[in-house]
Amino acid sequence: MNPENLQIEIDKKGEEQVSKIIGDAKEEARGIIEEANSRASALKVERTKSLTNELNAKEVSELSALRMKEKAEILRLRHEWMNRSFEEAEKRIALIAEKGAREYQQLLAALILEGVSKLKGNKFVVGANSRDLKLIKDQLTAITENASQFKNEIHLDLQPSEVGRGGVVVSTVDGRQYYNNTLDARLAATRQNFAGEVNRILFGETTNE
Amino acid sequence: MSAEIKELQELLDREKLIEDQVKKAKETARGILEAAHKEADSIISAIEMDPEWEKLEGAKTDDILRKKHELEEQYTRNIAALGKTALENLDTAINRIIDETLRVKK
Numbered sequence: 001m002n003p004e005n006l007q008i009e010i011d012k013k014g015e016e017q018v019s020k021i022i023g024d025a026k027e028e029a030r031g032i033i034e035e036a037n038s039r040a041s042a043l044k045v046e047r048t049k050s051l052t053n054e055l056n057a058k059e060v061s062e063l064s065a066l067r068m069k070e071k072a073e074i075l076r077l078r079h080e081w082m083n084r085s086f087e088e089a090e091k092r093i094a095l096i097a098e099k100g101a102r103e104y105q106q107l108l109a110a111l112i113l114e115g116v117s118k119l120k121g122n123k124f125v126v127g128a129n130s131r132d133l134k135l136i137k138d139q140l141t142a143i144t145e146n147a148s149q150f151k152n153e154i155h156l157d158l159q160p161s162e163v164g165r166g167g168v169v170v171s172t173v174d175g176r177q178y179y180n181n182t183l184d185a186r187l188a189a190t191r192q193n194f195a196g197e198v199n200r201i202l203f204g205e206t207t208n209e
Numbered sequence: 210m211s212a213e214i215k216e217l218q219e220l221l222d223r224e225k226l227i228e229d230q231v232k233k234a235k236e237t238a239r240g241i242l243e244a245a246h247k248e249a250d251s252i253i254s255a256i257e258m259d260p261e262w263e264k265l266e267g268a269k270t271d272d273i274l275r276k277k278h279e280l281e282e283q284y285t286r287n288i289a290a291l292g293k294t295a296l297e298n299l300d301t302a303i304n305r306i307i308d309e310t311l312r313v314k315k
Contacts, residue, residue, distance in 0.1 A: 007223055040256045043257075047256065051262060070284040078291075085303050086306060107311055114313050183310065190310045194309050201302040202294070
C-alpha cells in the first residue's frame, strides 16, 4: 500500500472511530432520557395513587370522627331526656304521696298485700314513714281481711322506718326475708325494666313488640 | 531515503491528529452523557414539584370541608328534631313511668 492510500485508510478509520464514539454516546443519552421519561410516568401514576389514597383516608377519618361525635351527642341527649323523664316522674310520685289521697291510700294497701304474697309465713312487719303509717293504720283491718284471701291468720306489725318518698318494706318477723316495695325501689325497678320503652315513647320510635 | 522518512513522519503526524480527534470525541461523548443525566434528573424532579399535586390536595381538602359542613348541618337538624320529639312526648313518657311504678299486680 502506498503512503497516500495508507493515509486515506488512517483517516477513514479515525473518522469511523470518532463517529462511533459520538453515535454510541447519543444512543446511550437517548436511552437515559427514555428511561427517565418512563420512570417519570410510573412515578406520576404511583404518586397520584398514593396521594389519592392518603386523601381518601383523611376524608374517611375526618367524616367518621364527625359521625362518632354526633352519635355520642345523640346518646348524651337521649340520656339527658331519659333522666329528665324519671326525675319529673319522681317529683310527681312524691307529690301524689304527699297529698295522701284515697288513691295513694289504696296503693299503700296494695303494696303491703303484694309484699305479703311474696313472702313465706303469716307474721310480718310493715315498715313505712310516719305519714304513710297513719294512712295504713286507718285501713289495717281491711288489709288483713284482703290478705286472708290468699293467706290465713295474717298478722301485721307496723313499724316507723326511713323509706324515702314513701311506700313500704314488708319483712318477716325474724327479718330474714323482706320485700322492698318503697316508691324509690319501684321507681328504680321501672327504670331498669322500662327504660327501653320510655326511650321509644320519648323519641317516637315504633316497637316490634 | 529522506523522502521515505518524510512520508513516515507525515503518517505518524496523521495518526497523532486522529488520536487527538478520538480524544476530543470521547470528551464530547462524556458531555453528551452528562447532559442526558442532567436532563433525566430534571425530568424526575419535575414530577415531584408538579403543581398538580397541590391542586389535587386543595380540591380534596375543599371537598372534605364541604362534606363536613353538610354533615354538621344535618346533625344540627337531627339534634333539633330529637329535642322537639322528646319534648312533645315527655308527658306521655312521665305518665308511663308513673303508671308502671304505681301499678301493683293483683
